Amino acid sequence: MHDSSTDNLSPRGAGGILYLVPTPIGNLKDITLRALDVLQQVDVILAEDTRTTSKLLNHYQIQKPLSPYHQHNEHKILQHLVDQLLAGKTMAVVTDAGTPGISDPAFLLVRECIRNGVRVESLPGATAFVPALINSGLATNRFAFEGFLPLKKGRHTLLTQLATEERTMIFYESPMRLVKTLEDFMQYFGPERRCCVSRELTKLFEENARGSLKEVCDHFRKKTVRGEIVIVVEGKSE
Known part of the structure; x- marks a missing residue:
């Protein structure tokens, strides 16, 4: 070996x-x-x-x-x-x-x-998904980092697979696509699945929006979104 x-x-x-x-x-x-x-x-x-x-x-x-x-x-x-x-x-x-x-x-x-x-x-140091995960209030003992979702090809297949994922899931997203991605999550995971969207981590206007996918999506529909985005989504209950 x-x-x-x-x-x-x-x-x-x-x-x-x-x-x-x-x-x-x-x-x-x-x-x-x-x-x-x-x-x-x-x-x-x-x-x-x-x-x-x-x-x-x-x-x-x-x-x-x-x-x-x-x-x-x-x-x-x-x-x-x-x-x-x-x-x-x-x-x-x-x-x-x-x-x-x-x-x-x-x-x-x-x-x-x-x-x-x-x-x-x-070298060890800063990375966005770790603080987003630990301040989300969701389970941290097992998690899956997915990064950026495919924009078109493969998106449906991946989201279908993740709908049964039991670990906490972490995604990166751009401000322009945040609401669309949260809408996709509601379709595949269900609107009541819990999540946290972290925006502008460590900066002056840091925001951590926690709640159901529907609640968080409604929150961001009402505002102009800026900054780097990390989405943490609860895994499917056993």
């Missing part, structure tokens, strides 16, 4: 390291001292949006080269990045907010680094 736990102990390549560095999901103080230290030390920072990351770096007076790495260019530059890491460069991957690799392209780079014997280190 292959023991993947030893993959990074004896890398085949040179001494480059890929760091996965969580960034604040709202409040700039929610970054670890270790994350700041790594961002100060690496050769280059790979950013989902360099403009967003520049604001964070400027706030902490960090001056490092930034390079875009996102869903539109990840396949084109993947091998180039791995080659640089094998040649000894150190890189940090950051997303606009939260932990890289959760609903963003970092997964591909991590997988390719492991395949090529490049050392990968993941």
